[in-house]
Amino acid sequence: MSTxxxxxxxxxxxxxxxxxxxxGSAPLGSGLEARGVHAWFGSHxxxxxxSLDFAAGTVTALIGPSGCGKSTFIRTLNRMHxxxxxxxxxxxxxxxxxxxxxxxxDVTKIRLQIGMVxxxxxxxxxxxxxxxxxxxxxxxxxxxxxxxxxLLEECLTRAGLWQEVKDRLGAHAGGLSGxxxxxxxxxxxxxxxxxxxxxxxxxxxLDPGSTLRIEDTISQLSKTxxxxxxxxxxxxxxxxxxxxxxxxxxxxxxxxxxxxxxxEMFSRPKDERTENYVSGRFG
Amino acid sequence: MSSSVIERAVPEKRVLTTKPxxxxxxxxxxxxxxxxxxxxxxxxxxxxxxxxxxxxxKENGFGFITHSDWSSIVDNxxxxxxTFGMAAMITGTLIISTIALVIGVPISVLxxxxxxxxxxxxIKRALVTVVDLMASFPSILYGxxxxxxxxxxxxxxxxxxxxxxxxxxxxxxxxxxxxxxPFLAGIVLSIMIIPIVTSVSREIFGQTPLDxxxxxxxxxxTRWGMIRAVVLPFGASGVxxxxxxxxxxxxxxxxxxxxxxxxxxxxxxxxLYGYGGNIASMIVQKFGEASFTEKKALLAAGFVLFVMxxxxxxxxxxxxxxxxxxxx
Numbered sequence: 001m002s003t004x005x006x007x008x009x010x011x012x013x014x015x016x017x018x019x020x021x022x023x024g025s026a027p028l029g030s031g032l033e034a035r036g037v038h039a040w041f042g043s044h045x046x047x048x049x050x051s052l053d054f055a056a057g058t059v060t061a062l063i064g065p066s067g068c069g070k071s072t073f074i075r076t077l078n079r080m081h082x083x084x085x086x087x088x089x090x091x092x093x094x095x096x097x098x099x100x101x102x103x104x105x106d107v108t109k110i111r112l113q114i115g116m117v118x119x120x121x122x123x124x125x126x127x128x129x130x131x132x133x134x135x136x137x138x139x140x141x142x143x144x145x146x147x148x149x150x151l152l153e154e155c156l157t158r159a160g161l162w163q164e165v166k167d168r169l170g171a172h173a174g175g176l177s178g179x180x181x182x183x184x185x186x187x188x189x190x191x192x193x194x195x196x197x198x199x200x201x202x203x204x205x206l207d208p209g210s211t212l213r214i215e216d217t218i219s220q221l222s223k224t225x226x227x228x229x230x231x232x233x234x235x236x237x238x239x240x241x242x243x244x245x246x247x248x249x250x251x252x253x254x255x256x257x258x259x260x261x262x263x264e265m266f267s268r269p270k271d272e273r274t275e276n277y278v279s280g281r282f283g
Numbered sequence: 284m285s286s287s288v289i290e291r292a293v294p295e296k297r298v299l300t301t302k303p304x305x306x307x308x309x310x311x312x313x314x315x316x317x318x319x320x321x322x323x324x325x326x327x328x329x330x331x332x333x334x335x336x337x338x339x340x341k342e343n344g345f346g347f348i349t350h351s352d353w354s355s356i357v358d359n360x361x362x363x364x365x366t367f368g369m370a371a372m373i374t375g376t377l378i379i380s381t382i383a384l385v386i387g388v389p390i391s392v393l394x395x396x397x398x399x400x401x402x403x404x405x406i407k408r409a410l411v412t413v414v415d416l417m418a419s420f421p422s423i424l425y426g427x428x429x430x431x432x433x434x435x436x437x438x439x440x441x442x443x444x445x446x447x448x449x450x451x452x453x454x455x456x457x458x459x460x461x462x463x464x465p466f467l468a469g470i471v472l473s474i475m476i477i478p479i480v481t482s483v484s485r486e487i488f489g490q491t492p493l494d495x496x497x498x499x500x501x502x503x504x505t506r507w508g509m510i511r512a513v514v515l516p517f518g519a520s521g522v523x524x525x526x527x528x529x530x531x532x533x534x535x536x537x538x539x540x541x542x543x544x545x546x547x548x549x550x551x552x553x554x555l556y557g558y559g560g561n562i563a564s565m566i567v568q569k570f571g572e573a574s575f576t577e578k579k580a581l582l583a584a585g586f587v588l589f590v591m592x593x594x595x596x597x598x599x600x601x602x603x604x605x606x607x608x609x610x611x
Contacts, residue, residue, distance in 0.1 A: 080501060085404075112503035122494040126516035139504035139512055185498070192503060 031056045032077065032114070032196050032226055037091035038253075039072045039081060046072050048253040049091070052245055054196070059218065059227040061237035061262065064247030064277070069254020070230045073247070074198050077228065078114035079107050095196070112140055115189035119201040121181035123173035123188070130169035132184055136192040151191060159187035160217040179210025186217060197221065199229040203236065215240050234278060238266055246274045329589055336583025338576070343367050347583065353548045353569075355577045367580035369587065371550045375465065375560020376591075379540065380533040382469025382554060387476045388526045394477070395484035396510060411485075418478035426542030429471035434543060437467040441555040456556040463545035465559035471539050476529030483525030483603065487518040520602055527599030535592050537563035562588040 032054040039047035047069040054060050062070040075081040076089050079100060092099045100110045123132045133155050137144055144151065152169065156162040161183040165176070173184055182202060189197060199218070203211040211233075218227060218240045231237050237244050244266070245259040250273075258271045269275045276282055303311075340347055342365070350368025358364050394414070398407050441461040448454045491514050499509035541564035551559050566581050566588075573581055 078501065080497065083497065083500070108503045108505050110503075111501055116501035118494060118497065118501070120494055122492075122498040124495060124498070124512060124516075127512075135499075135512060136502035136504075139499055139502050139508040141508070188498075189502065 031096065032228070033094040033097075034073070034077065035092040035094065037073065037076050037093065038089060039069070039076055040086075040088040041084060042086040045253040047076075048255050050247075050256045051091075052256060052259060054226050054228055054243075056226055057222065057224075058242045059222045059229065059240055060243040060245060060259075061241035062228065062230045062245050062247060063232075063234060063237050064254075064257075065249075065282070066232075067254070068247040068249045070247045071200055072254065073256075074200055074228055074230050077196075077198055078111050078116055080111075080116060108140060112136075112142075112192050113194055114196040114198060115192065115194035117182070117185050117189055117197065117199045117202045120205050121178055121185050123176070123181050123184050125172065125174045127173060128170050129165050129173050129176070129184060132173045133187045133191050135188055140192060142192065155187040155190045156184075158190055158217070158221060159183045160213055160220070161187055177210070179206045179213060182206060182210065182214060183217060186214070186221075190221075194225065196226045196228070199227065201230050201232060204232060211236070234266075238262060246271075246277060248273055248277070329586070329593075332582050332586035332589055336579055336581075336586045339367055339580035339583035343580075347580075348373060348587065351548050351550055353580075355574050363574065363576060365576050365580070367577070367583075368548075369560075369562065369565075369584050371548050372560040372562045372565050372584065373587065373591075374550050374552075375546075376534055376562045376588075378552075378554060379465050379468045379472060379544070379559065379561060380530055382466060383472035383476055383533045384526055384530060385473075386470060387473035387529060388480055388522070390473070391477050391480035391525070391529075392484050392522055394481045395488055396514070398481075398485050399488040400506060400510065400514070414478050414481050417474075418482070422475060422536060422539040423542070425471055425475055426539035429467065429539060429543045433470060434462065434467055437464075437470055438462055441466050445555050453552050453554055456553050460557035461555055462557050463543060464557050465544065465551065465554045468540045468544040468559065468561065469554070471543050472533045472536055475536060475539060476533050479532060480522075480525045480529040483528060484518065484522050487521030487525075488514055491517045520605060524599050524603030527595055527602060531592055531596040531599060534595060535563055535588060537567055540564045541567050562591075 034050055034052045034054075037047060037050045038045070050069075050073055052060075062074060064070050072081065077093055081087050081089055089101070093101060095110070095113060099105075100114075124135055127135060130152055133152050134148060136142075153162060153166070156165060161180060164180060165171075165184075173181065176184060182205075186197075186202075203214050206214065215236065218229065221227060222240075222242075229237075229240065241262045243259060244262040246257045246265065246269070247254055248257045249255070258265070258269060258274045260269070265274065266278050269278060343350070346366075346368050348368070349370050350366070351371040352366045352368050355363065355365045355367075394410075398410055402410060438461045441464060442459075444454055444466075445456060445459075445461070449456075495513045495517070496509060499513050504512060540561045544561055544564060545558040546560060546565050546568055547558035548560070549558070562584055566584055569577065570581055
């Protein structure tokens with residue numbers, strides 16, 4: 001921990017500096033790259049020309065005021081965007097150099113490699129805790145040669161939930177608290193062993209205690225996978241991410257204003273609009 | 284020391300009243316009368332059937348629902364000899380309704396899934412209209428169509444089923460008579476219950492929470508995988524309720540079954556075999572030429588049908604309500 005930073009006027013930068021590590025220090029995971037991504041809902045142009053690299057094994061936070069297109073953007077990264085009937089997109093999203101929008105791509109395979117955690121915890125209420133974690137294997141009809149119990153324990157441990165639920169894996173998931181449910185959802189997405197995990201405001205429906213536990217989980221997970229997280233909470237971005245991208249919709253479609261190492265984004269952003277936002281002058 | 288109890292002044296609770304306007308009172312009274320009238324009519328019908336049929340119940344005792352003889356004969360001395368038992372009609376009704384459900388419910392559920400999750404918007408709208416139209420189609424038309432068009436086909440299917448599956452007891456027949464069988468009546472009925480089961484299922488499937496659907500997709504589920512993991516568990520009780528509403532209709536369906544079924548007072552478990560029983564159709568068949576006593580027995584039969592239908596519909600309503608409320 002670098003305690004010197006605490007005296008700085010911009011404490012977010014201090015937190016971020018403490019968190020920041022050199023890219024490349026995490027060898028695992030898989031890179032994701034967005035190239036010139038546009039998104040539309042019907043005739044509404046929601047996102048314009050976003051190009052962003054997510055290096056393997058890094059955590060990237062997407063910040064920006066509501067309606068700036070950051071959630072839309074993250075949903076283009078695993079093709080969840082196209083569920084909205086009038087939705088359209090342009091550009092490319094490359095996973096390990098391959099365009100996930102290429103014709104003939106099996107979307108379900110893409111989503112197995114790029115998992116997603118949603119804003120509202122959404123476990124399957126008709127399934128038990130254990131069944132929820134392993135639901136992905138069943139849904140995608142993956143024949144895992146791994147021992148189910150081991151996998152269950154591993155996923156729940158990585159999601160930081162094992163200790164709390166190990167004695168009631170057969171209980172229904174609806175009985176868990178909101179924070180536990182969200183960690184269960186994280187465990188569920190880990191079971192299919194994704195290379196990338198997208199998190200769309202995973203803590204916005206949770207209390208501060210649960211939020212901290214999830215952030216712990218994110219830090220642990222970032223050792224083995226690439227993580228992209230949308231957040232409204234700038235402290236959170238500072239605490240968990242290596243890189244931060246700032247999105248803004250200035251009357252027109254949402255755009256990415258700036259991206260950089262998180263500590264730099266919070267201490268000396270290049271763009272004035274970023275400066276205004278991270279210093280709390282608007283948004 | 285005084286043992287003074289601290290008394291807190293608790294004010295008296297006030298009675299909260301409002302004085303409604305006369306127009307309000309009148310309106311409310313009208314609504315009351317209207318809404319209770321349907322209940323009243325239902326009770327009146329039930330009461331009438333029970334009252335008029337009472338004689339038949341009394342004369343035949345339990346035999347009325349456990350025996351299968353139905354005869355009203357004038358013997359040599361000019362005395363009327365009556366035996367009324369409707370066991371064959373009750374079992375027949377249940378058998379035909381079951382066949383209708385077994386055929387109709389899967390078709391309805393698959394149709395509802397297609398309409399909710401697969402059909403393009405245009406096709407969906409057209410199909411929903413068609414299915415709703417099916418519900419309002421007069422049942423005599425189903426009956427005529429069943430008799431003229433479906434009957435020869437169903438006879439052929441029945442022969443095929445018999446040929447390959449006759450080792451299953453209820454698919455066997457004593458002799459090769461496949462016309463006007465419970466099987467045919469069941470098919471006709473299944474077509475008639477498809478609209479109601481489909482529309483209830485569609486309603487429930489459409490309420491599946493989006494976040495659960497997305498969760499399944501985000502885990503790499505195929506559409507069918509998503510439906511199995513999320514939609515079917517969510518909609519199961521609704522489908523059951525819809526099926527029971529369909530059953531309610533199937534139990535009471537008269538004209539369509541009358542047109543295609545050979546009604547005989549003998550319990551027939553061989554569903555492919557050419558005769559069967561059905562309460563409602565039997566009443567229609569007999570009523571015109573019935574003697575005074577037989578009419579009473581027919582009214583008693585009507586009461587049995589009334590109770591059966593009422594029970595099924597009540598259970599169905601409860602199940603559907605629970606499905607809608609729980610939102611699971």
